[in-house]
Amino acid sequence: MDSIFQGRIFEVVQDKNREFVRRAPGTRLIIHDKKAEKVLITHEMRYELGEGDYRLPGGKVFNTLVEYLDFLKSGRDIIEEAKKAAVLEARQEAGVLVDDIKFFAKSICGATVVWDLFYFIVDKFHLAEEQQLEEGETIEVNWVSLNEAKEIAISGRMKDERSAAVLLRYLHQFAVLK
DSSP: OEEEEEOSSEEEEEOSSOEEEEEOOEEEEEEEETTTTEEEEEEEEETTTTEEEEEOSEEESSSSHHHHHHHHHHTOOHHHHHHHHHHHHIIIIIOEEEEEEEEEEEEOOOSSEEOOEEEEEEEEEEEOSSOOOOTTOOEEEEEEEHHHHHHHHHHTOSOOHHHHHHHHHHHHTTTTTO
């Protein structure tokens, strides 16, 4: 297989039988305050949508495609790398300092687009004094009930359909969907 185009984040890979696009993976967090029966959902302006969106906190596992391709050659465990990125994103986007994190799910994008998202559960944490947002980020932190989270996912107000589906799968464990 040959890489016929590489950008900063994406590459197009082709052989004589198929073509696909590959992107460095991302990470998402379901931060659950079990005592209060609430989950953390952020609201941020998404320029690709031209509007605000409800989201699970998260981000990239690697900042560039080159970093990702080098990692693939290393043979190291992608879950561990994604976990490190998730802990960092929890601090930056949500102001949450993770005490314990558990892998929950991997969502694949499809056959012709390779872009995995790794989902983690955080239910042991403490709050930092503030978020550590990157320049240009405006992210509002919202603690919502499990039923509110379900409504946000089902109503389409969470535009990331993969995250909405994974969140619903998680909430199903708590009888929210029954």
